[in-house]
Amino acid sequence: MKVKSLADLKKIKAEVQGKIKLREQGENADKIVQIKVAMATCGIASGAKEIMSYMIDELDFRGVDAIVSQTGCMGYCYAEPTIEVIVPGQSPVVYGFVNKEKAKEIIEKHIVKGELVDGIIPVTFKTIDE
Amino acid sequence: MDKIKLTIDNKEVEVAKGTTILDAAKQIGVHIPTLCHMKLHDMGIENKPGGCRVCVVEVEGRRNLAPACVTEAAAGMNINTHSIRVINARRTVTELIISDHPFECLTCAKSGECELQDLAHQMGIREIHFEGEKSVYREDTSPAIIRDMDKCIMCRRCEMMCNEVQTVGVLSAINRGFYAVVSPPFEQNLDHSVCTYCGQCVAVCPTGALTEVDHTPAVIRALSDPSKTVVVQTAPAVRAALGEEFGFEPGTLVTGKMVAALRRLGFNYVFDTDFAADLTIMEEGTEMLDRLSRHLNGDKTVKLPILTSCCPAWVKFFEHQFPDMKDIPSSAKSPQQMFGAIAKSYFAEKQNINRKDLVVVSVMPCLAKKYESSRDEFAVDGNPDVDFAISTRELAALIKLANIEFKALPEEDFDHPLGESTGAGVIFGTTGGVIEAAVRTAYELHTKKPLPKLNFDELRGMEGVREATIDFDGLPIRIGIAHGLGNARKLLEDIRSGKSHFHAIEIMSCPGGCIGGGGQPYHHGNSDILIKRQKAIYQEDSMKTLRKSHENPYIVKLYEEFLGHPMSDKAHHLLHTSYFDRSKHFEQED
Amino acid sequence: MAENKMHILVCGGTGCRASQSEQIVNNLKAELESQNLENDVRVLTTGCFGFCEKGPVVKVVPDNTFYTEVKPSDAIDIVNEHIVKGRPLQRLLYKNPKNNYKVTNTASIDFYKKQVRIALRNCGFVDPENIDEYIGRDGYEALGKCLSDYSPSEVIDIIKKSGLRGRGGGGFPTGLKWEITSKEKNDQKYVVCNADEGDPGAFMDRSILEGDPHSVIEAMAICGYCIGANKGLVYIRAEYPLAINRLKIALSQASEYGLLGNDIMGTGFDFDIEIRYGAGAFVCGEETALIHSMEGSRGEPTFKPPFPSVSGYLGKPTNVNNVETFANVPVIINKGAEWFSSIGSENSKGTKVFALAGKVNNVGLIEVPMGITLREVIFDIGGGIRNGKKFKAVQTGGPSGGCLTEKDLDIPIDYDNLIKAGSMMGSGGMIVMDEDDCMVSIAKFYLEFTLDESCGKCTPCRIGNKRLHEILDKITKGKGTEQDLERLKLLSNVIKDTSLCGLGQTSPNPVLSTLLNFEDEYLAHVREGKCPAGQCKDLLKYEIDPDLCTGCTLCYRNCPVGAISGEKKSVHYIDQSICIKCGVCFQKCKFKAISIV
Ligand SMILES: Cc1cc2nc3c(=O)[nH]c(=O)nc-3n(C[C@H](O)[C@H](O)[C@H](O)COP(=O)(O)O)c2cc1C
Ligand code: SF4
Ligand code: SF4
Numbered sequence A: 001m002k003v004k005s006l007a008d009l010k011k012i013k014a015e016v017q018g019k020i021k022l023r024e025q026g027e028n029a030d031k032i033v034q035i036k037v038a039m040a041t042c043g044i045a046s047g048a049k050e051i052m053s054y055m056i057d058e059l060d061f062r063g064v065d066a067i068v069s070q071t072g073c074m075g076y077c078y079a080e081p082t083i084e085v086i087v088p089g090q091s092p093v094v095y096g097f098v099n100k101e102k103a104k105e106i107i108e109k110h111i112v113k114g115e116l117v118d119g120i121i122p123v124t125f126k127t128i129d130e
Numbered sequence B: 001m002d003k004i005k006l007t008i009d010n011k012e013v014e015v016a017k018g019t020t021i022l023d024a025a026k027q028i029g030v031h032i033p034t035l036c037h038m039k040l041h042d043m044g045i046e047n048k049p050g051g052c053r054v055c056v057v058e059v060e061g062r063r064n065l066a067p068a069c070v071t072e073a074a075a076g077m078n079i080n081t082h083s084i085r086v087i088n089a090r091r092t093v094t095e096l097i098i099s100d101h102p103f104e105c106l107t108c109a110k111s112g113e114c115e116l117q118d119l120a121h122q123m124g125i126r127e128i129h130f131e132g133e134k135s136v137y138r139e140d141t142s143p144a145i146i147r148d149m150d151k152c153i154m155c156r157r158c159e160m161m162c163n164e165v166q167t168v169g170v171l172s173a174i175n176r177g178f179y180a181v182v183s184p185p186f187e188q189n190l191d192h193s194v195c196t197y198c199g200q201c202v203a204v205c206p207t208g209a210l211t212e213v214d215h216t217p218a219v220i221r222a223l224s225d226p227s228k229t230v231v232v233q234t235a236p237a238v239r240a241a242l243g244e245e246f247g248f249e250p251g252t253l254v255t256g257k258m259v260a261a262l263r264r265l266g267f268n269y270v271f272d273t274d275f276a277a278d279l280t281i282m283e284e285g286t287e288m289l290d291r292l293s294r295h296l297n298g299d300k301t302v303k304l305p306i307l308t309s310c311c312p313a314w315v316k317f318f319e320h321q322f323p324d325m326k327d328i329p330s331s332a333k334s335p336q337q338m339f340g341a342i343a344k345s346y347f348a349e350k351q352n353i354n355r356k357d358l359v360v361v362s363v364m365p366c367l368a369k370k371y372e373s374s375r376d377e378f379a380v381d382g383n384p385d386v387d388f389a390i391s392t393r394e395l396a397a398l399i400k401l402a403n404i405e406f407k408a409l410p411e412e413d414f415d416h417p418l419g420e421s422t423g424a425g426v427i428f429g430t431t432g433g434v435i436e437a438a439v440r441t442a443y444e445l446h447t448k449k450p451l452p453k454l455n456f457d458e459l460r461g462m463e464g465v466r467e468a469t470i471d472f473d474g475l476p477i478r479i480g481i482a483h484g485l486g487n488a489r490k491l492l493e494d495i496r497s498g499k500s501h502f503h504a505i506e507i508m509s510c511p512g513g514c515i516g517g518g519g520q521p522y523h524h525g526n527s528d529i530l531i532k533r534q535k536a537i538y539q540e541d542s543m544k545t546l547r548k549s550h551e552n553p554y555i556v557k558l559y560e561e562f563l564g565h566p567m568s569d570k571a572h573h574l575l576h577t578s579y580f581d582r583s584k585h586f587e588q589e590d
Numbered sequence C: 001m002a003e004n005k006m007h008i009l010v011c012g013g014t015g016c017r018a019s020q021s022e023q024i025v026n027n028l029k030a031e032l033e034s035q036n037l038e039n040d041v042r043v044l045t046t047g048c049f050g051f052c053e054k055g056p057v058v059k060v061v062p063d064n065t066f067y068t069e070v071k072p073s074d075a076i077d078i079v080n081e082h083i084v085k086g087r088p089l090q091r092l093l094y095k096n097p098k099n100n101y102k103v104t105n106t107a108s109i110d111f112y113k114k115q116v117r118i119a120l121r122n123c124g125f126v127d128p129e130n131i132d133e134y135i136g137r138d139g140y141e142a143l144g145k146c147l148s149d150y151s152p153s154e155v156i157d158i159i160k161k162s163g164l165r166g167r168g169g170g171g172f173p174t175g176l177k178w179e180i181t182s183k184e185k186n187d188q189k190y191v192v193c194n195a196d197e198g199d200p201g202a203f204m205d206r207s208i209l210e211g212d213p214h215s216v217i218e219a220m221a222i223c224g225y226c227i228g229a230n231k232g233l234v235y236i237r238a239e240y241p242l243a244i245n246r247l248k249i250a251l252s253q254a255s256e257y258g259l260l261g262n263d264i265m266g267t268g269f270d271f272d273i274e275i276r277y278g279a280g281a282f283v284c285g286e287e288t289a290l291i292h293s294m295e296g297s298r299g300e301p302t303f304k305p306p307f308p309s310v311s312g313y314l315g316k317p318t319n320v321n322n323v324e325t326f327a328n329v330p331v332i333i334n335k336g337a338e339w340f341s342s343i344g345s346e347n348s349k350g351t352k353v354f355a356l357a358g359k360v361n362n363v364g365l366i367e368v369p370m371g372i373t374l375r376e377v378i379f380d381i382g383g384g385i386r387n388g389k390k391f392k393a394v395q396t397g398g399p400s401g402g403c404l405t406e407k408d409l410d411i412p413i414d415y416d417n418l419i420k421a422g423s424m425m426g427s428g429g430m431i432v433m434d435e436d437d438c439m440v441s442i443a444k445f446y447l448e449f450t451l452d453e454s455c456g457k458c459t460p461c462r463i464g465n466k467r468l469h470e471i472l473d474k475i476t477k478g479k480g481t482e483q484d485l486e487r488l489k490l491l492s493n494v495i496k497d498t499s500l501c502g503l504g505q506t507s508p509n510p511v512l513s514t515l516l517n518f519e520d521e522y523l524a525h526v527r528e529g530k531c532p533a534g535q536c537k538d539l540l541k542y543e544i545d546p547d548l549c550t551g552c553t554l555c556y557r558n559c560p561v562g563a564i565s566g567e568k569k570s571v572h573y574i575d576q577s578i579c580i581k582c583g584v585c586f587q588k589c590k591f592k593a594i595s596i597v
């Protein structure tokens, strides 16, 4: 492959950027929306893995910049699958019993428009980082 | 040329752009001490590594001191060459050098001529404040040169000479820091290297780190042995320089006094290498004409140009570096070896002396001659044709040792038969001289006409490579001259690549020819001395009544009585040699 | 299709590779495969994260979990815990040495908090063996822009305006150097990248070449465009096999993409780069020595002027820049001179990479904005002094620099301030010393380095440094006098004043600065024969306190030379004339009866 012009280079860049997007998001984690999917045994059993894939594809499809990652059991096994949504500058919110429809709603309303959606588990959540 | 103005020691000076502070200071009579720096300005040879730091001066506005020898003077500079800061630094640097130097002046060959000694004196060093480890190296003795690197001060002059001027590439700095030293490759000894023994490294070394192998004790031993007849030959360049050792102005001819001194030293016969030089011309000139006429007659086996072969360092150079061309140089031996061969045959027979009881000593401007005389092919049954070759400096030392008041000596003449020479033999001592001598004879032998004029100014001079075309009565003979092996290399490469158009080339290893030989009194970087010596050589030539080798009556007699004719079988046997391919020499040994 | 959900970045820098990071990659891949996760999770090898001491380092993104001291056998747990179950693997998390809390996120690690990564932007981020990743990070866009949108003098203007100064030690304005070289008239010019990196302990250049070789290649081409050169040479020490290898891969990929070679990006500009190997001597990093070494001569400095910009490699105008200097260039072009010059201090713009080492809790490679204080570097990024000891000094600038002390902790670090304080930036070595360090020994240590690395060309450095070292040695052996201190000063100043190249001109700095800041320590050595830090073996004396000695005979039995005598249950005694000061008795005694005096 030969880069024959600056435009060529930019084309390649556009093609390959996806490969490193994940890492760039990671670096800027505090500036973009983060979605953490609880993926402990309980979560996986209740379909968390599918929810995670769904959300990644859906966000990608809508061109929404967000980090989807997994986390351990959040301690709400009764409400699995659970996801945590962290919008920069706001306190984290945890949703329970998330299925595909719920996930779509969360993306459409909470993440894109900033409106909270039903199904919030009222918690004061602590991450290990603090 | 652009001029700039600056101030040195409160004096304003105007110099050409590009002038160093050192030279600018010199212009107004300010002497800045130096050690590593050396410049033979007429020959374009300069050593300026800026390493010793003895020459530092203070330049206003500069953070640190500036080495005068490499720093270019700039417009508006304000320079102080002896502020307290400078004096302190210069003295400390000198002390540092001495702190890593053996205190061996009493037994050092360089004592009295040593630039470090002079510097210490000038700096008024009385005490060394920094004591510590001193560098110790294995002493390296070769047939011609002794390397005592304990005394090396890393001025790198030898390296510059060997690599840049001579392009031999034997000497270079190795190791790092305190243990850095100049050495042949792989810390081998010199005799395991491609060293030509030209001695130019010795000629420029400011200290006793590089000196010649001293043959004077052996000479004294021979002189004191009543069973030996000791004859001496003196090379042409010696008489033009020996006087310097005794306070004569450079360029003073001391031929007669030299002969007188040698007699006083007890040599049984005082002969002249110039005689052998005339003989060389007979052989070499004839060979040249022979090759030339065969070439002109279309003989494709003949190679031209013919190269002179009277310089042993040059011979060793091409044996190592251009072995593929070893059939181009004339097969004639050097005058030293021709003399030895004739002395130990013709003369010994004449005097009815067994060659073993005849000791031939030569006094040479040259260190390569020490090596040459030790080559196996120049001995008969292990008895060398030339027993000892001492340098001009060694002769001076012998004269001083014998308490001979040189200046007061009368002028005396050489002995016969091997002491008679022509002006042609004399000019062997300078670059261009051998070929001029050859032309004088070859011309007359070829054209069968007397030369209209004897001085070939077109062949004289000091440029590293010169060329001239001499009209041999309608036949233009193109002649090349090179002195310094680097210059020789250029001509050789042209020959190798077929670009050369010369018929004959003279090559001398030393800058200036033998007058600048490695065994001459030290020039200490003053190239005026070489020029004056050259003048003296031409002066001696012009004073001679006979100035063409073939007119030397003793040469004529030698052929009549002994050799037959030039290039006869006997002449071949005694006066010609062959060369070796030494290019793989060291790979085999290691 | 969306890309992988997660990336596991494994450090493939020299440090981490030395502790089997390659094996970690293999194990991770195998484990992921066995769990059918190879399409979800991508494992890649990156360049150095700077945290080599805690290596091998593994980072999982997008959640930025940072694992340290990972062993190949940990791969299974990482996959099973973190990837499958989504819980960070607690035992591999980095522990904050200040409070022993575990930290998950890279961004929360003190070591990284105050760093600003420009030169190291891609180290530990991209796969250096894959040019696409570099292109994805705006790679070669700067070159493209320069070639198609700017004239050489416009590019030089950008670099000049950015305020970028050489990171190789001298701090010479890079744009100005390019301009000087560009103005030389010659049919052949060269761009040389100085990757000799001889400063002991510094490894930023190696890390950049290992972790982001393309940034240097791109910058060299930009430089070539500016100065009118179409030939680049990287002079790299032969002891950097990994960097050499990565550079080679990068060069061949760049050529394959047509980003090197003829008619780059259709602009008619040709540029090629060759690698030259260095002999590994410190002084070969000096630009004139480097050039001689490349020419096949002895690596030895020569007097400047002429500067390489005028007469360099093969006598042609040659622009020499350091690796880190080059690594900054593409970003400056992409983000603009204003952006770059907004970072840093008045006269030193941008960032500097330091190799933080010594007695701090976090050691490693850090990139910080110019103008940050030593205190921030040592106590925030470095996490303070190890084992709660007291800070004593910090040496910046490697063997050419000086020791700075408590009083200097709050000066903003930049080229000029460090020199003002009696040290220098150098190539970015930074070694922190605590109360246990003997400053005479430190000065001696640095001088030992200089001694080994001096080329020996000039007298003051060749012999002067040797003598300096001998005097220091004498002092550490208790044989020094007060006169020796005077001698040290005199000699140091003359060496600085008269040496030929930067090595000798700076080599006495450690001596002078310790003499200035810790004269009392020198005096203790020469007057009282004592080493206050207890480091100079010859000045130590082990003594048994008769009141505390119980006669347990433990010391007696352990002394390797039989210097201790005494009956069981009675007080023991050390014969000082036999004692070799090994310290064994001191360590063995359970009753603290043995003390160092
Ligand atoms: C003794 C000595 C060692 C040096 N070593 C290096 C080195 O390892 N790397 C380097 O980039 N510059 C080194 N330098 C500085 C170079 O001479 C030169 O200034 C530098 O490479 C220029 O690049 P820069 O302007 O980008 O800093 C050294 C200088 C001296 C005096
Ligand atoms: S080299 Fe000079 S200073 Fe050294 S011992 Fe010989 S004469 Fe003395
Ligand atoms: S004698 Fe001549 S060839 Fe030999 S080392 Fe000295 S300069 Fe070089």
Ligand code: SF4
Pocket: B151, B152, B153, B154, B155, B156, B157, B158, B159, B182, B201, B204, B205, B206, B207, B209, B210
């Ligand atoms: S041997 Fe002599 S000429 Fe050569 S570097 Fe040493 S002191 Fe100088």
Ligand code: SF4
Pocket: B197, B198, B310, B311, B312, B313, B314, B365, B366, B367, B368, B369, B508, B509, B510, B513, B514, B515, B516, B517, B518
């Ligand atoms: S030029 Fe003369 S002095 Fe020099 S090496 Fe040759 S023969 Fe000897």
Ligand code: SF4
Pocket: C283, C300, C301, C453, C454, C455, C456, C457, C458, C459, C461, C462, C499, C500, C501, C502, C503, C504, C505
């Ligand atoms: S200062 Fe040291 S390294 Fe530099 S030229 Fe002098 S001897 Fe060589």
Ligand code: SF4
Pocket: C542, C558, C559, C560, C561, C562, C563, C564, C574, C578, C579, C580, C581, C582, C583, C584, C585, C586
């Ligand atoms: S320090 Fe070592 S040698 Fe000295 S007494 Fe103790 S154990 Fe023995």
Ligand code: FES
Pocket: B033, B034, B035, B036, B037, B049, B050, B051, B052, B053, B054, B055, B056, B067, B068, B069, B070
């Ligand atoms: S004479 Fe100038 S540095 Fe030696």
Ligand code: FES
Pocket: C011, C012, C013, C014, C015, C016, C017, C047, C048, C049, C050, C051, C052, C053, C055, C056, C057
């Ligand atoms: S080599 Fe892995 S962090 Fe530096």
